[in-house]
Amino acid sequence: MYSFELKDVHKHFGNIKALNGVSLKAKEGSIYGLLGPNGAGKTTIVRILSTLLAFEKGSAKVHGVDVSKDPDGVRRLIGLAGQYAAVDEFLTGYENVFMTARLYGLTRKESKKRTNELLEILGLAKAAKRPVRTYSGGMRRRLDLGASLVGKPKIMFLDEPTTGLDPKTRLDIWNTINDLVKNGTSFLLTTQYLEEADQMANQIAVIDGGKVIAEGTSKQLKALLGGEVVEFKLKNDQEKSAALEIAKKFTKQTISYDPETLSVKVPISSGANDLMAIVQELNNHQLAVVSLSLHQPSLDDVFLSLTSKDKGIEQ
Amino acid sequence: MNSFAQALRDTLIITQRNLMRYIRLPRLLFFSVIQPVMFIVLFNYVFGGALISSISVPGGKYIDYLLPGILVQLVMFGGVQTGIGLAEDMSKGIIDRFRALPMSRIAVIAGRTLSDTIRNLVSMLIMISAGMLLGFRFHNGFWGAIGMMAVLLLFGLSFSWIFAYIGMAIKDAETAQLASFVFIFPLTFASAAFVSVQSMSSWLQVFARNQPVTMVVDAARHFALGIASGGAIWKILTWTTVIFIVFIPLSIWQYQRRNS
Numbered sequence: 001m002y003s004f005e006l007k008d009v010h011k012h013f014g015n016i017k018a019l020n021g022v023s024l025k026a027k028e029g030s031i032y033g034l035l036g037p038n039g040a041g042k043t044t045i046v047r048i049l050s051t052l053l054a055f056e057k058g059s060a061k062v063h064g065v066d067v068s069k070d071p072d073g074v075r076r077l078i079g080l081a082g083q084y085a086a087v088d089e090f091l092t093g094y095e096n097v098f099m100t101a102r103l104y105g106l107t108r109k110e111s112k113k114r115t116n117e118l119l120e121i122l123g124l125a126k127a128a129k130r131p132v133r134t135y136s137g138g139m140r141r142r143l144d145l146g147a148s149l150v151g152k153p154k155i156m157f158l159d160e161p162t163t164g165l166d167p168k169t170r171l172d173i174w175n176t177i178n179d180l181v182k183n184g185t186s187f188l189l190t191t192q193y194l195e196e197a198d199q200m201a202n203q204i205a206v207i208d209g210g211k212v213i214a215e216g217t218s219k220q221l222k223a224l225l226g227g228e229v230v231e232f233k234l235k236n237d238q239e240k241s242a243a244l245e246i247a248k249k250f251t252k253q254t255i256s257y258d259p260e261t262l263s264v265k266v267p268i269s270s271g272a273n274d275l276m277a278i279v280q281e282l283n284n285h286q287l288a289v290v291s292l293s294l295h296q297p298s299l300d301d302v303f304l305s306l307t308s309k310d311k312g313i314e315q
Numbered sequence: 316m317n318s319f320a321q322a323l324r325d326t327l328i329i330t331q332r333n334l335m336r337y338i339r340l341p342r343l344l345f346f347s348v349i350q351p352v353m354f355i356v357l358f359n360y361v362f363g364g365a366l367i368s369s370i371s372v373p374g375g376k377y378i379d380y381l382l383p384g385i386l387v388q389l390v391m392f393g394g395v396q397t398g399i400g401l402a403e404d405m406s407k408g409i410i411d412r413f414r415a416l417p418m419s420r421i422a423v424i425a426g427r428t429l430s431d432t433i434r435n436l437v438s439m440l441i442m443i444s445a446g447m448l449l450g451f452r453f454h455n456g457f458w459g460a461i462g463m464m465a466v467l468l469l470f471g472l473s474f475s476w477i478f479a480y481i482g483m484a485i486k487d488a489e490t491a492q493l494a495s496f497v498f499i500f501p502l503t504f505a506s507a508a509f510v511s512v513q514s515m516s517s518w519l520q521v522f523a524r525n526q527p528v529t530m531v532v533d534a535a536r537h538f539a540l541g542i543a544s545g546g547a548i549w550k551i552l553t554w555t556t557v558i559f560i561v562f563i564p565l566s567i568w569q570y571q572r573r574n575s
Protein backbone atom coordinates (compact mmCIF):
# COMPACT_ATOMS: atom_id res chain seq x y z
CA MET A 1 0.00 0.00 0.00
CA TYR A 2 1.13 3.56 -0.70
CA SER A 3 1.11 6.12 2.08
CA PHE A 4 -0.61 8.41 -0.39
CA GLU A 5 -1.47 8.25 -4.04
CA LEU A 6 -2.64 10.88 -6.52
CA LYS A 7 -3.87 9.94 -9.98
CA ASP A 8 -4.21 12.61 -12.65
CA VAL A 9 -5.60 15.22 -10.23
CA HIS A 10 -6.90 18.47 -11.70
CA LYS A 11 -7.91 21.55 -9.70
CA HIS A 12 -9.05 24.99 -10.83
CA PHE A 13 -9.57 28.16 -8.83
CA GLY A 14 -11.80 30.17 -11.16
CA ASN A 15 -9.76 30.53 -14.31
CA ILE A 16 -6.50 29.63 -12.64
CA LYS A 17 -5.34 26.10 -13.14
CA ALA A 18 -3.76 25.15 -9.81
CA LEU A 19 -3.11 21.46 -10.60
CA ASN A 20 -2.87 20.21 -14.12
CA GLY A 21 -2.88 16.43 -13.96
CA VAL A 22 -0.71 15.54 -10.97
CA SER A 23 0.11 11.88 -10.29
CA LEU A 24 2.26 10.89 -7.30
CA LYS A 25 2.89 7.73 -5.28
CA ALA A 26 4.73 7.57 -1.97
CA LYS A 27 6.09 4.53 -0.19
CA GLU A 28 5.12 3.86 3.42
CA GLY A 29 7.51 4.94 6.15
CA SER A 30 9.33 7.46 4.02
CA ILE A 31 9.66 11.22 3.73
CA TYR A 32 8.28 12.45 0.46
CA GLY A 33 9.40 15.94 -0.52
CA LEU A 34 7.40 18.31 -2.70
CA LEU A 35 9.76 20.95 -3.98
CA GLY A 36 8.68 24.03 -5.86
CA PRO A 37 8.41 27.83 -5.83
CA ASN A 38 5.48 29.84 -4.42
CA GLY A 39 2.28 29.18 -6.34
CA ALA A 40 3.54 25.90 -7.82
CA GLY A 41 0.64 23.90 -6.37
CA LYS A 42 2.34 22.34 -3.32
CA THR A 43 -0.17 23.63 -0.78
CA THR A 44 -3.06 22.65 -3.06
CA ILE A 45 -1.80 19.05 -3.04
CA VAL A 46 -1.50 19.03 0.76
CA ARG A 47 -4.99 20.50 1.15
CA ILE A 48 -6.50 17.90 -1.18
CA LEU A 49 -4.85 15.03 0.68
CA SER A 50 -5.86 16.39 4.09
CA THR A 51 -9.57 16.57 3.03
CA LEU A 52 -9.69 20.37 3.08
CA LEU A 53 -10.11 20.85 -0.65
CA ALA A 54 -12.25 19.18 -3.31
CA PHE A 55 -10.93 18.67 -6.85
CA GLU A 56 -12.51 18.22 -10.27
CA LYS A 57 -10.87 15.24 -11.86
CA GLY A 58 -8.70 12.28 -10.86
CA SER A 59 -8.45 10.42 -7.57
CA ALA A 60 -6.62 10.85 -4.26
CA LYS A 61 -6.06 8.17 -1.64
CA VAL A 62 -4.37 8.18 1.76
CA HIS A 63 -3.37 4.71 2.96
CA GLY A 64 -5.81 3.25 0.48
CA VAL A 65 -8.72 5.37 1.77
CA ASP A 66 -10.37 7.58 -0.84
CA VAL A 67 -10.24 11.26 0.16
CA SER A 68 -13.52 12.14 -1.59
CA LYS A 69 -15.53 9.08 -0.51
CA ASP A 70 -14.45 8.73 3.12
CA PRO A 71 -12.98 12.03 4.36
CA ASP A 72 -13.55 11.17 8.04
CA GLY A 73 -11.68 7.89 7.49
CA VAL A 74 -8.75 9.87 6.09
CA ARG A 75 -8.88 12.34 9.01
CA ARG A 76 -8.26 9.45 11.40
CA LEU A 77 -5.03 8.56 9.56
CA ILE A 78 -3.43 11.95 9.10
CA GLY A 79 -1.81 14.82 10.94
CA LEU A 80 -1.60 18.26 9.39
CA ALA A 81 0.77 21.10 10.19
CA GLY A 82 0.14 24.02 7.89
CA GLN A 83 2.24 26.94 6.74
CA TYR A 84 1.31 28.93 9.82
CA ALA A 85 1.40 27.46 13.28
CA ALA A 86 -2.31 26.81 13.89
CA VAL A 87 -2.18 27.14 17.64
CA ASP A 88 -4.31 29.21 19.99
CA GLU A 89 -2.40 32.17 21.40
CA PHE A 90 -4.48 32.40 24.55
CA LEU A 91 -4.19 28.78 25.58
CA THR A 92 -1.09 27.26 27.12
CA GLY A 93 0.99 24.75 25.20
CA TYR A 94 -0.54 21.95 27.25
CA GLU A 95 -4.10 23.16 26.66
CA ASN A 96 -3.54 23.38 22.90
CA VAL A 97 -2.39 19.78 22.57
CA PHE A 98 -4.92 18.50 25.11
CA MET A 99 -7.80 20.17 23.26
CA THR A 100 -6.70 18.66 19.95
CA ALA A 101 -6.44 15.23 21.56
CA ARG A 102 -9.97 15.54 22.97
CA LEU A 103 -11.32 16.66 19.59
CA TYR A 104 -9.55 13.74 17.95
CA GLY A 105 -11.75 11.55 20.15
CA LEU A 106 -9.43 10.48 22.97
CA THR A 107 -10.80 10.31 26.52
CA ARG A 108 -9.62 12.80 29.16
CA LYS A 109 -7.23 10.26 30.61
CA GLU A 110 -5.79 9.25 27.23
CA SER A 111 -5.54 12.89 26.19
CA LYS A 112 -3.61 13.81 29.33
CA LYS A 113 -1.16 10.95 28.84
CA ARG A 114 -0.69 11.65 25.13
CA THR A 115 -0.25 15.40 25.69
CA ASN A 116 2.46 14.93 28.29
CA GLU A 117 4.16 12.39 26.05
CA LEU A 118 4.19 14.74 23.05
CA LEU A 119 5.32 17.81 24.97
CA GLU A 120 8.22 15.72 26.28
CA ILE A 121 9.19 14.48 22.79
CA LEU A 122 9.05 18.02 21.37
CA GLY A 123 11.07 19.54 24.21
CA LEU A 124 8.20 21.74 25.35
CA ALA A 125 7.55 20.14 28.74
CA LYS A 126 9.06 23.09 30.61
CA ALA A 127 7.01 25.65 28.67
CA ALA A 128 3.81 23.58 28.86
CA LYS A 129 2.06 25.88 31.32
CA ARG A 130 2.88 29.13 29.53
CA PRO A 131 0.38 30.81 27.18
CA VAL A 132 1.43 30.31 23.55
CA ARG A 133 1.69 34.06 22.92
CA THR A 134 4.91 33.99 24.95
CA TYR A 135 6.38 31.26 22.66
CA SER A 136 9.03 31.90 20.00
CA GLY A 137 8.37 31.09 16.34
CA GLY A 138 10.20 27.80 16.58
CA MET A 139 8.36 26.74 19.73
CA ARG A 140 5.03 27.46 18.03
CA ARG A 141 5.97 25.29 15.06
CA ARG A 142 7.01 22.47 17.37
CA LEU A 143 3.76 22.80 19.30
CA ASP A 144 1.82 22.78 16.03
CA LEU A 145 3.67 19.62 15.10
CA GLY A 146 2.78 18.16 18.50
CA ALA A 147 -0.92 18.98 18.13
CA SER A 148 -1.00 17.27 14.73
CA LEU A 149 0.54 14.13 16.25
CA VAL A 150 -2.17 13.44 18.84
CA GLY A 151 -3.83 10.69 16.82
CA LYS A 152 -0.56 8.82 16.13
CA PRO A 153 -1.04 9.50 12.43
CA LYS A 154 0.12 7.06 9.77
CA ILE A 155 1.09 10.03 7.64
CA MET A 156 1.96 13.61 8.49
CA PHE A 157 1.46 16.48 6.06
CA LEU A 158 3.89 19.30 6.70
CA ASP A 159 3.39 22.37 4.58
CA GLU A 160 6.65 24.36 4.58
CA PRO A 161 7.39 23.50 8.21
CA THR A 162 10.56 25.57 8.44
CA THR A 163 9.75 28.66 6.35
CA GLY A 164 10.69 31.77 8.28
CA LEU A 165 12.69 29.95 10.94
CA ASP A 166 16.31 30.60 11.86
CA PRO A 167 18.87 27.93 10.92
CA LYS A 168 19.16 26.45 14.40
CA THR A 169 15.42 26.10 14.84
CA ARG A 170 15.20 24.60 11.36
CA LEU A 171 17.70 21.96 12.43
CA ASP A 172 15.61 21.23 15.55
CA ILE A 173 12.51 20.63 13.42
CA TRP A 174 14.49 18.39 11.05
CA ASN A 175 15.70 16.31 13.99
CA THR A 176 12.19 15.97 15.37
CA ILE A 177 10.91 14.79 11.99
CA ASN A 178 13.74 12.27 11.67
CA ASP A 179 12.92 10.87 15.11
CA LEU A 180 9.29 10.43 14.11
CA VAL A 181 10.19 8.63 10.90
CA LYS A 182 12.04 6.05 12.99
CA ASN A 183 8.72 5.34 14.71
CA GLY A 184 7.18 4.45 11.36
CA THR A 185 5.30 7.64 10.51
CA SER A 186 5.31 8.62 6.84
CA PHE A 187 5.73 12.27 5.87
CA LEU A 188 4.75 14.51 3.04
CA LEU A 189 6.85 17.64 3.29
CA THR A 190 6.61 20.67 1.05
CA THR A 191 9.49 23.08 0.79
CA GLN A 192 10.98 25.85 -1.30
CA TYR A 193 14.48 24.90 -0.25
CA LEU A 194 16.41 22.33 -2.21
CA GLU A 195 18.70 21.89 0.77
CA GLU A 196 15.75 20.86 2.93
CA ALA A 197 14.42 18.35 0.39
CA ASP A 198 17.98 17.07 -0.02
CA GLN A 199 18.53 16.61 3.74
CA MET A 200 15.15 15.18 4.59
CA ALA A 201 13.39 13.47 1.73
CA ASN A 202 13.87 9.94 0.39
CA GLN A 203 11.85 10.80 -2.68
CA ILE A 204 11.39 14.23 -4.24
CA ALA A 205 8.93 15.58 -6.77
CA VAL A 206 9.63 18.97 -8.32
CA ILE A 207 6.40 20.89 -8.94
CA ASP A 208 5.97 23.94 -11.13
CA GLY A 209 2.86 25.47 -12.63
CA GLY A 210 0.63 22.70 -11.26
CA LYS A 211 2.66 19.93 -12.85
CA VAL A 212 5.26 17.43 -11.71
CA ILE A 213 8.30 18.37 -13.77
CA ALA A 214 10.75 15.90 -12.24
CA GLU A 215 10.67 13.06 -9.75
CA GLY A 216 13.36 10.96 -8.10
CA THR A 217 15.81 10.76 -5.22
CA SER A 218 17.89 13.81 -4.49
CA LYS A 219 20.87 12.05 -6.09
CA GLN A 220 18.93 11.41 -9.30
CA LEU A 221 17.76 15.02 -9.44
CA LYS A 222 21.27 16.32 -8.94
CA ALA A 223 22.58 14.07 -11.66
CA LEU A 224 19.91 15.58 -13.86
CA LEU A 225 21.40 18.96 -13.10
CA GLY A 226 24.99 17.99 -13.73
CA GLY A 227 26.03 18.10 -10.08
CA GLU A 228 28.23 20.57 -8.28
CA VAL A 229 30.60 23.22 -9.60
CA VAL A 230 33.91 24.51 -8.25
CA GLU A 231 34.61 28.12 -9.13
CA PHE A 232 37.90 29.95 -8.66
CA LYS A 233 39.10 33.39 -9.71
CA LEU A 234 42.60 33.94 -11.04
CA LYS A 235 44.90 36.86 -10.21
CA ASN A 236 45.72 37.58 -13.83
CA ASP A 237 44.79 36.43 -17.32
CA GLN A 238 48.24 34.90 -18.05
CA GLU A 239 47.60 31.99 -15.74
CA LYS A 240 44.55 30.97 -17.75
CA SER A 241 46.06 28.09 -19.74
CA ALA A 242 47.76 26.53 -16.69
CA ALA A 243 44.49 26.76 -14.75
CA LEU A 244 42.45 25.15 -17.53
CA GLU A 245 45.02 22.38 -17.77
CA ILE A 246 44.48 21.54 -14.07
CA ALA A 247 40.70 21.79 -14.39
CA LYS A 248 40.65 19.24 -17.20
CA LYS A 249 41.96 16.57 -14.83
CA PHE A 250 38.72 16.74 -12.85
CA THR A 251 36.02 16.68 -15.46
CA LYS A 252 35.10 15.60 -18.92
CA GLN A 253 32.37 18.20 -19.10
CA THR A 254 32.76 21.72 -20.46
CA ILE A 255 34.89 24.07 -18.39
CA SER A 256 33.83 27.69 -18.61
CA TYR A 257 36.17 30.66 -18.37
CA ASP A 258 35.09 34.26 -18.08
CA PRO A 259 37.92 36.62 -19.24
CA GLU A 260 36.27 39.63 -17.55
CA THR A 261 36.03 38.25 -14.03
CA LEU A 262 38.92 35.80 -14.59
CA SER A 263 36.81 33.04 -13.12
CA VAL A 264 37.02 29.32 -13.98
CA LYS A 265 34.01 27.05 -13.45
CA VAL A 266 34.67 23.32 -13.17
CA PRO A 267 31.75 20.85 -13.02
CA ILE A 268 32.71 18.07 -10.59
CA SER A 269 31.20 14.83 -9.37
CA SER A 270 32.33 14.23 -5.79
CA GLY A 271 31.97 17.54 -3.98
CA ALA A 272 34.38 18.22 -1.18
CA ASN A 273 36.92 15.59 -2.27
CA ASP A 274 37.31 17.16 -5.68
CA LEU A 275 37.48 20.59 -4.11
CA MET A 276 40.40 19.56 -1.90
CA ALA A 277 42.17 17.91 -4.80
CA ILE A 278 41.79 21.03 -6.93
CA VAL A 279 43.21 23.18 -4.12
CA GLN A 280 46.16 20.80 -3.88
CA GLU A 281 46.81 20.96 -7.62
CA LEU A 282 46.59 24.75 -7.70
CA ASN A 283 49.04 24.84 -4.82
CA ASN A 284 51.45 22.41 -6.52
CA HIS A 285 51.51 24.62 -9.61
CA GLN A 286 51.85 27.72 -7.44
CA LEU A 287 48.81 29.31 -9.00
CA ALA A 288 47.46 32.06 -6.77
CA VAL A 289 43.68 32.46 -6.69
CA VAL A 290 41.62 35.38 -5.42
CA SER A 291 38.65 33.30 -4.34
CA LEU A 292 37.52 29.70 -4.37
CA SER A 293 34.08 28.24 -3.85
CA LEU A 294 31.95 25.11 -4.20
CA HIS A 295 28.44 25.62 -5.63
CA GLN A 296 25.58 23.26 -4.91
CA PRO A 297 22.93 23.19 -7.61
CA SER A 298 20.23 25.56 -6.38
CA LEU A 299 16.49 25.47 -6.88
CA ASP A 300 17.03 28.12 -9.55
CA ASP A 301 19.30 25.69 -11.37
CA VAL A 302 16.62 23.00 -11.16
CA PHE A 303 14.08 25.21 -12.84
CA LEU A 304 16.45 26.71 -15.35
CA SER A 305 17.65 23.31 -16.42
CA LEU A 306 14.22 21.65 -16.43
CA THR A 307 12.45 24.43 -18.27
CA SER A 308 15.23 24.76 -20.85
CA LYS A 309 14.94 21.01 -21.48
CA ASP A 310 11.21 21.46 -22.12
CA LYS A 311 11.98 24.11 -24.69
CA GLY A 312 14.41 21.72 -26.32
CA ILE A 313 11.63 19.19 -26.86
CA GLU A 314 9.38 21.82 -28.35
CA GLN A 315 11.90 22.84 -30.98
CA MET B 316 -19.93 7.27 20.63
CA ASN B 317 -23.04 8.35 18.76
CA SER B 318 -22.87 11.45 16.63
CA PHE B 319 -25.11 13.57 18.87
CA ALA B 320 -22.98 12.88 21.95
CA GLN B 321 -19.85 13.60 19.91
CA ALA B 322 -21.31 16.89 18.61
CA LEU B 323 -22.22 17.94 22.14
CA ARG B 324 -18.82 17.02 23.54
CA ASP B 325 -16.89 18.75 20.76
CA THR B 326 -19.12 21.83 21.03
CA LEU B 327 -18.38 22.14 24.76
CA ILE B 328 -14.63 21.74 24.15
CA ILE B 329 -14.71 24.55 21.59
CA THR B 330 -16.89 26.71 23.87
CA GLN B 331 -14.40 26.30 26.67
CA ARG B 332 -11.52 27.17 24.34
CA ASN B 333 -13.23 30.38 23.20
CA LEU B 334 -14.05 31.47 26.74
CA MET B 335 -10.44 30.97 27.88
CA ARG B 336 -9.50 34.05 25.89
CA TYR B 337 -11.65 36.24 28.17
CA ILE B 338 -10.16 34.65 31.25
CA ARG B 339 -6.61 35.15 29.99
CA LEU B 340 -7.29 38.65 28.67
CA PRO B 341 -10.11 40.22 30.72
CA ARG B 342 -9.66 43.59 29.04
CA LEU B 343 -11.34 42.07 25.94
CA LEU B 344 -14.57 41.79 27.91
CA PHE B 345 -14.05 45.21 29.45
CA PHE B 346 -13.82 46.92 26.06
CA SER B 347 -16.75 45.00 24.62
CA VAL B 348 -18.92 46.39 27.43
CA ILE B 349 -17.53 49.93 27.57
CA GLN B 350 -19.22 50.98 24.31
CA PRO B 351 -22.79 50.06 25.34
CA VAL B 352 -22.20 51.60 28.79
CA MET B 353 -21.17 54.78 27.00
CA PHE B 354 -24.32 54.56 24.86
CA ILE B 355 -26.58 54.19 27.85
CA VAL B 356 -25.05 57.16 29.65
CA LEU B 357 -25.17 59.38 26.53
CA PHE B 358 -28.71 58.41 25.53
CA ASN B 359 -30.02 58.78 29.03
CA TYR B 360 -28.53 62.19 29.71
CA VAL B 361 -28.43 63.70 26.18
CA PHE B 362 -31.73 62.50 24.67
CA GLY B 363 -33.57 61.36 27.79
CA GLY B 364 -35.01 64.76 28.61
CA ALA B 365 -36.28 65.37 25.08
CA LEU B 366 -37.66 61.88 24.53
CA ILE B 367 -39.45 61.25 27.80
CA SER B 368 -42.61 63.07 26.65
CA SER B 369 -43.04 60.81 23.59
CA ILE B 370 -43.00 57.50 25.42
CA SER B 371 -45.14 55.93 28.06
CA VAL B 372 -43.67 53.59 30.63
CA PRO B 373 -44.77 52.83 34.16
CA GLY B 374 -42.91 55.23 36.43
CA GLY B 375 -42.14 57.46 33.45
CA LYS B 376 -38.38 57.15 33.53
CA TYR B 377 -36.51 57.10 30.20
CA ILE B 378 -33.85 54.77 31.58
CA ASP B 379 -36.52 52.08 32.15
CA TYR B 380 -37.50 52.38 28.50
CA LEU B 381 -33.92 52.68 27.22
CA LEU B 382 -32.14 49.78 28.92
CA PRO B 383 -33.92 46.93 27.08
CA GLY B 384 -33.18 48.77 23.80
CA ILE B 385 -29.50 49.13 24.60
CA LEU B 386 -29.38 45.46 25.57
CA VAL B 387 -30.74 44.48 22.14
CA GLN B 388 -27.90 46.42 20.57
CA LEU B 389 -25.47 44.71 22.95
CA VAL B 390 -26.51 41.19 21.97
CA MET B 391 -26.45 42.14 18.29
CA PHE B 392 -22.85 43.36 18.53
CA GLY B 393 -22.19 40.17 20.46
CA GLY B 394 -23.52 38.20 17.49
CA VAL B 395 -21.15 40.04 15.18
CA GLN B 396 -18.28 38.84 17.36
CA THR B 397 -19.18 35.29 16.30
CA GLY B 398 -18.45 36.18 12.68
CA ILE B 399 -15.28 38.04 13.58
CA GLY B 400 -14.03 35.17 15.76
CA LEU B 401 -14.63 32.58 13.05
CA ALA B 402 -13.03 34.76 10.36
CA GLU B 403 -9.98 35.19 12.60
CA ASP B 404 -9.69 31.47 13.28
CA MET B 405 -9.91 30.87 9.54
CA SER B 406 -7.16 33.33 8.68
CA LYS B 407 -4.88 31.85 11.35
CA GLY B 408 -5.30 28.31 10.03
CA ILE B 409 -7.01 27.06 13.21
CA ILE B 410 -10.19 26.17 11.31
CA ASP B 411 -8.03 24.08 8.94
CA ARG B 412 -6.71 22.16 11.93
CA PHE B 413 -10.29 21.52 13.15
CA ARG B 414 -11.52 20.55 9.68
CA ALA B 415 -8.71 18.04 9.28
CA LEU B 416 -9.70 16.36 12.58
CA PRO B 417 -12.31 13.58 12.76
CA MET B 418 -14.52 15.84 14.90
CA SER B 419 -18.15 16.96 14.66
CA ARG B 420 -18.86 19.31 11.75
CA ILE B 421 -21.15 21.54 13.78
CA ALA B 422 -18.99 21.93 16.89
CA VAL B 423 -16.73 24.78 15.79
CA ILE B 424 -19.66 27.06 14.93
CA ALA B 425 -22.00 25.89 17.67
CA GLY B 426 -19.21 26.26 20.23
CA ARG B 427 -18.52 29.77 19.01
CA THR B 428 -22.19 30.84 19.16
CA LEU B 429 -22.51 29.28 22.61
CA SER B 430 -19.42 31.00 24.02
CA ASP B 431 -20.62 34.32 22.55
CA THR B 432 -24.00 33.77 24.22
CA ILE B 433 -22.29 33.20 27.56
CA ARG B 434 -20.23 36.32 27.02
CA ASN B 435 -23.47 38.19 26.15
CA LEU B 436 -24.94 37.07 29.45
CA VAL B 437 -21.95 38.38 31.41
CA SER B 438 -21.96 41.69 29.51
CA MET B 439 -25.70 41.95 30.05
CA LEU B 440 -25.34 41.56 33.81
CA ILE B 441 -22.71 44.31 33.83
CA MET B 442 -24.99 46.52 31.71
CA ILE B 443 -28.00 45.96 33.95
CA SER B 444 -25.88 46.93 36.97
CA ALA B 445 -24.77 50.08 35.15
CA GLY B 446 -28.41 50.81 34.30
CA MET B 447 -29.43 50.38 37.91
CA LEU B 448 -26.84 52.96 38.96
CA LEU B 449 -28.61 55.34 36.56
CA GLY B 450 -31.99 54.54 38.09
CA PHE B 451 -33.24 51.53 36.09
CA ARG B 452 -35.60 49.16 37.95
CA PHE B 453 -37.41 45.94 36.96
CA HIS B 454 -41.18 46.44 37.38
CA ASN B 455 -42.30 42.87 36.75
CA GLY B 456 -40.56 40.80 39.38
CA PHE B 457 -37.78 38.23 39.27
CA TRP B 458 -39.24 36.04 36.53
CA GLY B 459 -39.83 39.08 34.41
CA ALA B 460 -36.12 39.88 34.66
CA ILE B 461 -35.25 36.29 33.72
CA GLY B 462 -37.71 36.40 30.81
CA MET B 463 -36.12 39.59 29.48
CA MET B 464 -32.64 38.13 29.57
CA ALA B 465 -33.81 34.87 27.98
CA VAL B 466 -35.52 36.52 25.04
CA LEU B 467 -32.55 38.82 24.45
CA LEU B 468 -30.03 35.97 24.62
CA LEU B 469 -32.12 33.87 22.24
CA PHE B 470 -32.25 36.73 19.76
CA GLY B 471 -28.49 37.26 20.16
CA LEU B 472 -27.90 33.56 19.52
CA SER B 473 -29.88 33.69 16.28
CA PHE B 474 -27.90 36.76 15.23
CA SER B 475 -24.70 34.81 16.01
CA TRP B 476 -25.70 32.15 13.48
CA ILE B 477 -26.33 34.78 10.80
CA PHE B 478 -22.89 36.26 11.39
CA ALA B 479 -21.27 32.84 11.63
CA TYR B 480 -22.28 32.37 8.00
CA ILE B 481 -21.22 35.88 6.98
CA GLY B 482 -17.87 35.65 8.78
CA MET B 483 -16.96 32.34 7.15
CA ALA B 484 -18.16 33.47 3.73
CA ILE B 485 -16.19 36.73 3.91
CA LYS B 486 -13.20 35.08 5.67
CA ASP B 487 -11.90 38.47 6.81
CA ALA B 488 -12.44 39.79 10.32
CA GLU B 489 -12.18 43.46 9.39
CA THR B 490 -14.72 43.24 6.56
CA ALA B 491 -17.09 41.26 8.78
CA GLN B 492 -16.89 44.02 11.38
CA LEU B 493 -17.62 46.73 8.80
CA ALA B 494 -20.44 44.71 7.25
CA SER B 495 -22.07 44.46 10.67
CA PHE B 496 -22.56 48.23 10.98
CA VAL B 497 -24.65 48.22 7.82
CA PHE B 498 -27.00 45.77 9.56
CA ILE B 499 -27.02 46.94 13.13
CA PHE B 500 -27.40 50.70 12.95
CA PRO B 501 -30.44 50.82 10.61
CA LEU B 502 -32.07 47.93 12.46
CA THR B 503 -31.60 49.41 15.93
CA PHE B 504 -32.22 53.08 15.13
CA ALA B 505 -35.25 52.44 12.90
CA SER B 506 -36.91 50.46 15.70
CA ALA B 507 -38.48 50.96 19.07
CA ALA B 508 -35.08 50.42 20.76
CA PHE B 509 -34.42 54.08 21.66
CA VAL B 510 -37.51 56.07 20.67
CA SER B 511 -41.22 55.49 20.18
CA VAL B 512 -42.07 54.27 16.68
CA GLN B 513 -45.03 56.70 16.59
CA SER B 514 -42.61 59.63 16.44
CA MET B 515 -41.23 58.47 13.06
CA SER B 516 -42.57 59.39 9.62
CA SER B 517 -45.29 57.04 8.42
CA TRP B 518 -43.27 55.11 5.81
CA LEU B 519 -40.54 54.43 8.35
CA GLN B 520 -43.14 53.29 10.88
CA VAL B 521 -44.14 50.48 8.51
CA PHE B 522 -40.56 49.19 8.49
CA ALA B 523 -39.94 49.83 12.17
CA ARG B 524 -43.07 48.00 13.36
CA ASN B 525 -42.40 44.91 11.30
CA GLN B 526 -38.72 44.26 11.82
CA PRO B 527 -37.35 41.91 14.47
CA VAL B 528 -35.50 44.48 16.61
CA THR B 529 -38.79 46.21 17.49
CA MET B 530 -40.34 42.84 18.27
CA VAL B 531 -37.52 41.72 20.53
CA VAL B 532 -37.41 45.08 22.31
CA ASP B 533 -41.21 45.01 22.81
CA ALA B 534 -40.94 41.49 24.21
CA ALA B 535 -38.03 42.53 26.47
CA ARG B 536 -40.01 45.54 27.80
CA HIS B 537 -42.98 43.34 28.38
CA PHE B 538 -40.91 41.11 30.62
CA ALA B 539 -38.96 43.91 32.35
CA LEU B 540 -41.67 46.51 32.80
CA GLY B 541 -44.92 44.53 32.64
CA ILE B 542 -46.35 46.53 29.71
CA ALA B 543 -48.43 44.77 27.03
CA SER B 544 -46.34 43.02 24.42
CA GLY B 545 -48.94 42.99 21.65
CA GLY B 546 -47.95 39.47 20.57
CA ALA B 547 -44.28 40.44 20.26
CA ILE B 548 -43.13 37.31 22.10
CA TRP B 549 -44.65 34.94 19.56
CA LYS B 550 -43.45 37.06 16.68
CA ILE B 551 -39.87 37.08 17.92
CA LEU B 552 -39.94 33.34 18.61
CA THR B 553 -41.07 32.84 15.01
CA TRP B 554 -38.32 35.12 13.71
CA THR B 555 -35.56 33.35 15.64
CA THR B 556 -36.89 29.92 14.62
CA VAL B 557 -36.79 30.94 10.96
CA ILE B 558 -33.26 32.32 11.37
CA PHE B 559 -32.12 29.03 12.95
CA ILE B 560 -33.77 26.94 10.22
CA VAL B 561 -32.05 28.97 7.50
CA PHE B 562 -28.67 29.81 8.99
CA ILE B 563 -27.70 26.68 10.92
CA PRO B 564 -27.61 24.49 7.78
CA LEU B 565 -26.15 27.34 5.72
CA SER B 566 -23.31 27.90 8.20
CA ILE B 567 -22.50 24.19 8.41
CA TRP B 568 -22.51 23.99 4.63
CA GLN B 569 -20.11 26.95 4.46
CA TYR B 570 -17.85 25.34 7.09
CA GLN B 571 -17.70 22.04 5.24
CA ARG B 572 -17.19 23.55 1.79
CA ARG B 573 -13.94 22.38 0.34
CA ASN B 574 -13.46 25.28 -2.03
CA SER B 575 -10.38 27.19 -0.98
